[in-house]
Amino acid sequence: MFTKILIVxxxxxxxRVIQSCRAxxxxxxxIYSEADRDxxxxxxxxxxxxxxxxxxxxxYLNVDKIFAVAKEANVDAIHPGYGFLSENADFxxxxxxxxxxxxxxxxxxxxxxxxxxxxxxxxxAAGVPVMPGTDDPVAxxxxxxxFAEEIGYPVMLKAAAGGGGIGMEKAADxxxxxxxxxxxxxxxxxxxxxxxxxxxxxxEAPRHIEVQxxxxxxxxxxxxxxxxxxxxxxxxxVIEEAPALGLSEDLLQRLRQxxxxxxxxxxxxxxxxxxxxxxxxxxxFLEMNTRLQVEHPVTxxxxxxxxxxxxxRVAAGKKLSVDQAQVKRHGHAIETRVYAEDPKTFFPSxxxxxxxxxxxxxxxxxxxxxxxxxxxxxxxDPLLAxxxxxxxxxxxxxxxxxxxLNESEIQGLKTNLPFLREVLEHPDFxxxxxxxxxxxxxx
Amino acid sequence: xxxxxxxMAGNLWKLLKQEGDEVQAGEEVAILESMKMEIPVEAxxxxxxxxxxxxxxxxxxxxxxxxxxx
Numbered sequence: 001m002f003t004k005i006l007i008v009x010x011x012x013x014x015x016r017v018i019q020s021c022r023a024x025x026x027x028x029x030x031i032y033s034e035a036d037r038d039x040x041x042x043x044x045x046x047x048x049x050x051x052x053x054x055x056x057x058x059x060y061l062n063v064d065k066i067f068a069v070a071k072e073a074n075v076d077a078i079h080p081g082y083g084f085l086s087e088n089a090d091f092x093x094x095x096x097x098x099x100x101x102x103x104x105x106x107x108x109x110x111x112x113x114x115x116x117x118x119x120x121x122x123x124x125a126a127g128v129p130v131m132p133g134t135d136d137p138v139a140x141x142x143x144x145x146x147f148a149e150e151i152g153y154p155v156m157l158k159a160a161a162g163g164g165g166i167g168m169e170k171a172a173d174x175x176x177x178x179x180x181x182x183x184x185x186x187x188x189x190x191x192x193x194x195x196x197x198x199x200x201x202x203x204e205a206p207r208h209i210e211v212q213x214x215x216x217x218x219x220x221x222x223x224x225x226x227x228x229x230x231x232x233x234x235x236x237x238v239i240e241e242a243p244a245l246g247l248s249e250d251l252l253q254r255l256r257q258x259x260x261x262x263x264x265x266x267x268x269x270x271x272x273x274x275x276x277x278x279x280x281x282x283x284x285f286l287e288m289n290t291r292l293q294v295e296h297p298v299t300x301x302x303x304x305x306x307x308x309x310x311x312x313r314v315a316a317g318k319k320l321s322v323d324q325a326q327v328k329r330h331g332h333a334i335e336t337r338v339y340a341e342d343p344k345t346f347f348p349s350x351x352x353x354x355x356x357x358x359x360x361x362x363x364x365x366x367x368x369x370x371x372x373x374x375x376x377x378x379x380x381d382p383l384l385a386x387x388x389x390x391x392x393x394x395x396x397x398x399x400x401x402x403x404x405l406n407e408s409e410i411q412g413l414k415t416n417l418p419f420l421r422e423v424l425e426h427p428d429f430x431x432x433x434x435x436x437x438x439x440x441x442x443x
Numbered sequence: 444x445x446x447x448x449x450x451m452a453g454n455l456w457k458l459l460k461q462e463g464d465e466v467q468a469g470e471e472v473a474i475l476e477s478m479k480m481e482i483p484v485e486a487x488x489x490x491x492x493x494x495x496x497x498x499x500x501x502x503x504x505x506x507x508x509x510x511x512x513x
Contacts (some may be wrong), residue, residue: 055454055502190456234480340478349480350452378452382478 001316002026002077002101005070006070007045009081010060011369012385013292014041017079019310029073032067033059035377036311040369047073054379060084063091070100077101079308083381084289087114103315105290109266117160117198123285124347126265131156131277131284133200141181144199152202157181159188160196163170165235167191168201197200205355206277206437207420208232208286209244211259211297214307215268216314222324223256223263224299224307233346233439238416239423240295241334242302245394245432246432248281262288271296271311293335296368297388301333304443332397336405343419350378351413359407363390363400366439374415384415398430419443446496446508447486453477460510464492473509484509488505 004027007014018028018041030045035054042048049069052059059065061084070078078100080086089107096102102111113119117137120130131149137160138144148155148171157180159167167188171177181197189195207230215221228244229237247255259274262285273293275286296307305322314320341348356372358364368385370376376384389404391397402424410417423429425440447466453475466486473484474489478508497509 347482348451348480350478378454378477380478382480 001318002075002312003027004046004073004075004077005103005312006031006066006073006075006078006100007041007059007077007081008066008085009083010036010039010041010380011367011383012367013081013294015044015369017081017308018044018369020306020312021079023306024309024312027313029069031060031069031076033379035375035379037352040371040372049073054377056084056379063094067094067098067100071097073397075100077103077312079103079312080291081366082289082291082294087289089114101315103270103311105270105363106264107266109268110290112266113290115160116162116287117196119288120198122265122284123262123288126262128262128274128285129283131200131286132202134198137196137198138181141178144181144197145177147199148174148177151199153177154202156200156202157183157184157197158200159192159193159194160198161192162188167197169286170234203277203279203284205437206279206438207244207434208237208275209255209278209283210268210273210275210293211255212271212273212293212296212307213246213259213263213268214271214320215263216313216320217317218319220323221260221263221268222320222322222327223259224303224305224327225329226252227256227295227298228434229295230434230436231438232423232427232436233443237295237337238439239334239336239420239429240298241332241394242298243332243404245327247278251278251281251283256417258283258285264379270314271307274290293385293435294386296337297365297386298333298335301365301388301390302329302331303327304330331390331392332394334397334401334402335386335387335388336424337383338385338387338410338420339416340376340380340384342414343417346416346419348378348382349414350376352376353384354412356408357407357409358385358387359404361400361404363397364388364404365390381416385408394432398424444491444493445488445512446509447472447484447512448506448508449473449475449482449484449503450505451475451477451482452505453482453503455497455499455503455509456481458495458497458509460492460495461491462495466490466492466510466512475503486510486512488512
């Protein structure tokens, strides 16, 4: 097992990884930018190193500086968290070269899944259903329009190298598609260094359902069940839950089987997530995230499996601590993401947290990257904390979450807490009648 | 002299106007990136742009001006 792990991330996920390292008796090393000198993750780690100015390219993505820290602190492994360097195959190759274990899948897997066009091709070949769409990037707006006429509107235009909803736009007709093509090509080039776009048929009102998988180096791959992440704003998840209700047993079996098939076709190692869109009784591959997900805690709460611990174990060459038959699920868990943003416009809202209170309780888990006094800067993602609440069933979990959010208080900056409370009271949410259009339709 | 200021701190991602351009009140003149989100900057009043005060890629603080108008 490792003796010291470097965590190349910040915020709640850096704190979360520190917690599992500690439980395994592994020392932790944090990195921080000048804007995060007093951040929670900086103070929780056993050691912390300044890696530069606030802007991510000069600090959290500054690979040379990060490897200098890895050497100085003498770590044997690196945990990337999510975002930042977590899906960067060049970074993983550099780890291999420097003889430091990267806690995640192989760079080859990452490269295939990192490009959405090659991911689609791979999944199609592995027998996983994909949405009707272009097998190769579309070269021009005209080509996009002519293809869209073949498969029928609405279509979804996506950046091949995209993620986080950036460079992604739904178009209902040729005029909208042409416009979207030009603006998203610019945006994708600027964000991802590649303006390559492809088209997929868009569903009217699907649910976002994903399956957590994890594999070890011995060749075992298991799934930890599914999550429903349909509550999204700006193509980003806000509320997630496990298990996903209202799906037929047959559909669930096919989803899980597809996830395992996909992971096995990649000889998948470490934790990953297969994302699908589900409509009626059909499902389609959306993308695979070759890393830990923000919403992993709901799966942990219903299965009792500590996914971060498993990630570390398998990266160290150990066998998964559970096999498929041992994975049992109990009760229901819901996660709400607390963002520093205006609850109506969802525009970000930096500031200093003056009051930060989330009630404690047996059914309540708080994964936070902030505390009272934390300065939330404009440099990073607006996610402050995740409130995860369990119950014996969904009804119970919803009730517990309503109570927890009503008793929570954050002051000093705008947060989406009022929005989360409203969602939790909404009749369609309460009755589990949601699709990815929920926020757009009701707020 | 009228200026176009930003109401939120962030990274100046795109300047949509240059010196000499005419802008209308309410028109989008730049895009900021803050907390991984694109925030459009709109002109509060119209006029011709006399000077561009910031460059793409620069970090701008709340209240800082991007453009000076005639």
